[in-house]
Amino acid sequence: xxxxxxxxxxxxxxxxxxxxxxxxxxxxxxxxxxxxxxxxxxxxxxxxxxxxxxxxxxxxxxxxxxxxxxxxxxxxxxxxxxxxxxxxxxxxxxxxxxxxxxxxxxxxxxxxxxxxxxxxxxxxxxxxxxxxxxxxxxxxxxxxxxxxxxxxxxxxxxxxxxxxxxxxxxxxxxxxxxxxxxxxxxxxxxxxxxxxxxxxxxxxxxxxxxxxxxxxxxxxxxxxxxxxxxxxxxxxxxxxxxxxxxxxxxxxxxxxxxxxxxxxxxxxxxxxxxxxxxxxxxxxxxxxxxxxxxxxxxxxxxxxxxxxxxxxxxxxxxxxxxxxxxxxxxxxxxxxxxxxxxxxxxxxxxxxxxxxxxxxxxxxxxxxxxxxxxxxxxxxxxxxxxxxxxxxxxxxxxxxxxxxxxxxxxxxxxxxxxxxxxxxxxxxxxxxxxxxxxxxxxxxxxxxxxxxxxxxxxxxxxxxxxxxxxxxxxxxxxxxxxxxxxxxxxxxxxxxxxxxxxxxxxxxxxxxxxxxxxxxxxxxxxxxxxxxxxxxxxxxxxxxxxxxxxxxxxxxxxxxxxxxxxxxxxxxxxxxxxxxxxxxxxxxxxxxxxxxxxxxxxxxxxxxxxxxxxxxxxxxxxx
Numbered sequence: 047x048x049x050x051x052x053x054x055x056x057x058x059x060x061x062x063x064x065x066x067x068x069x070x071x072x073x074x075x076x077x078x079x080x081x082x083x084x085x086x087x088x089x090x091x092x093x094x095x096x097x098x099x100x101x102x103x104x105x106x107x108x109x110x111x112x113x114x115x116x117x118x119x120x121x122x123x124x125x126x127x128x129x130x131x132x133x134x135x136x137x138x139x140x141x142x143x144x145x146x147x148x149x150x151x152x153x154x155x156x157x158x159x160x161x162x163x164x165x166x167x168x169x170x171x172x173x174x175x176x177x178x179x180x181x182x183x184x185x186x187x188x189x190x191x192x193x194x195x196x197x198x199x200x201x202x203x204x205x206x207x208x209x210x211x212x213x214x215x216x217x218x219x220x221x222x223x224x225x226x227x228x229x230x231x232x233x234x235x236x237x238x239x240x241x242x243x244x245x246x247x248x249x250x251x252x253x254x255x256x257x258x259x260x261x262x263x264x265x266x267x268x269x270x271x272x273x274x275x276x277x278x279x280x281x282x283x284x285x286x287x288x289x290x291x292x293x294x295x296x297x298x299x300x301x302x303x304x305x306x307x308x309x310x311x312x313x314x315x316x317x318x319x320x321x322x323x324x325x326x327x328x329x330x331x332x333x334x335x336x337x338x339x340x341x342x343x344x345x346x347x348x349x350x351x352x353x354x355x356x357x358x359x360x361x362x363x364x365x366x367x368x369x370x371x372x373x374x375x376x377x378x379x380x381x382x383x384x385x386x387x388x389x390x391x392x393x394x395x396x397x398x399x400x401x402x403x404x405x406x407x408x409x410x411x412x413x414x415x416x417x418x419x420x421x422x423x424x425x426x427x428x429x430x431x432x433x434x435x436x437x438x439x440x441x442x443x444x445x446x447x448x449x450x451x452x453x454x455x456x457x458x459x460x461x462x463x464x465x466x467x468x469x470x471x472x473x474x475x476x477x478x479x480x481x482x483x484x485x486x487x488x489x490x491x492x493x494x495x496x497x498x499x500x501x502x503x504x505x506x507x508x509x510x511x512x513x514x515x516x517x518x519x520x521x522x523x524x525x526x527x528x529x530x531x532x533x534x535x536x537x538x539x540x541x542x543x544x545x546x547x548x549x550x551x552x553x554x555x556x557x558x559x560x561x562x563x564x565x566x567x568x569x570x571x572x573x574x575x576x577x578x579x580x581x582x583x584x585x586x587x588x589x590x591x592x593x594x595x596x597x598x599x600x601x602x603x604x605x606x607x608x609x610x611x612x613x614x615x616x617x618x619x620x621x622x623x624x625x626x627x628x629x630x631x632x633x634x635x636x637x638x639x640x641x642x643x644x645x646x647x648x649x650x651x652x653x654x655x656x657x658x659x660x661x662x663x664x665x666x667x668x669x
Contacts, residue, residue, distance in 0.1 A: 132175045135176040422456075423437070601662055
């Protein structure tokens, strides 16, 4: 707290009164201010040079690492598609001078893999052949249509933004590696701005106006979760209050005004800013609440305004679960996996299991909504999992895309692709874009490709369309794109009604639309976790319990599901239990139970009993 009440900016009249014996002092402050010519535009921090021994420039090093990675990814020869994409991306990276950034990400991933920490890039970076060859992402570009402009665009003029997931239990090791390598004065986690939502606004305004705690709790209870709206008069009446009462009217009005207003700064989940010079010359660095972490005082919008490069180092519980699964598979089943890429692909029993909605604990498809969708979608191949991940989202639902897709998949509705006039382009230009999703645009990349192919937008312009869709409620720039989109498609022979409907679909899911590259990254983990659950339910259950807290289900539900899959569950025992759940030789009766269950999956093998660990005792600490 300040020692007195003088710590504030005073009006000129007060300054003249205070310094009436020395009026020249006040005049000198004006001269001093006029001599200051600083502008925020002068803050142009440079990114670390990231030189590598044996290479003249960062670009040379990046080129060499990319070529080395490409040969490792494709030992039988680099396919022409990958060769072309890799050359294009490397040239663009050289033009924009982003090689040091990619070398930073490559080094962080290299460290994690050397330490045995599972990691995987996701988001728009999965549209990059370069990221795949560097080992940052795991989505094979040969299995997808790349749209590099979704990741980096020369015209957009924004730095790349790569998100990497690490095991949530070991992510701190990666963060501390970055701090050690660059120093606390050159690296820091970014901040995030926490804004008022409906419930927090009504609680704090009510407190200021002297409402009792039970009244504010009742008002807040009328709102659901992270509701962005305020309490209505009807909702206030519903809890027995009179919205016409003067004080309550003012509380409700001010609480609605306060929504989306910044409340405080918090720590970003993993966004790291790194500079060549001292970061603390540009922005204050402070200690975080968590030991051994330091953060800057700016959020992602601030650092974007200054074009600071950022890499997101995130934690993902399923990666911890998979790593624990690999550690159990090796000694008990002599199955040796190091990464998810080692898991055998495209096995029918996995898709059969998912089609039955047998997905408790499986990454991304374990919610009730996903479990109700799985039997309708009936996935049969990897790309079906990509769609499954993306389709149960607000965007496709809001854009009225879910039911048309399901009807077409079930053969209840014909798949129709409109075509331009013969003189304006090939008849199948939209079919190439949306054939995999049966003519229904489900992904951001498809929205961009429709604009490129049918409305003849340039790739960078299509990316601006995507960004406008994501912010149209706040910025309102979507109208200019709509007019051009509809006009261009109509001029090329597409029915105007179809063009308008197409844009409405894109607009409907623009704010929540899922990038295909991101969905593909998550689908890899869906398949990997489902594979282990299908073939080794004992291993999967033990690994899942040892990685808690994560997912939708409580430990008791995971244990019950494992028992239904024939796993012999053994209670916590001080004589046998470790901290983690472990596997023990099963009894013959339990093994027969598993064999009866496994007959349905055509996967019969000996199964272990699972001994529950001491971590399952509520309130029982490890140390």
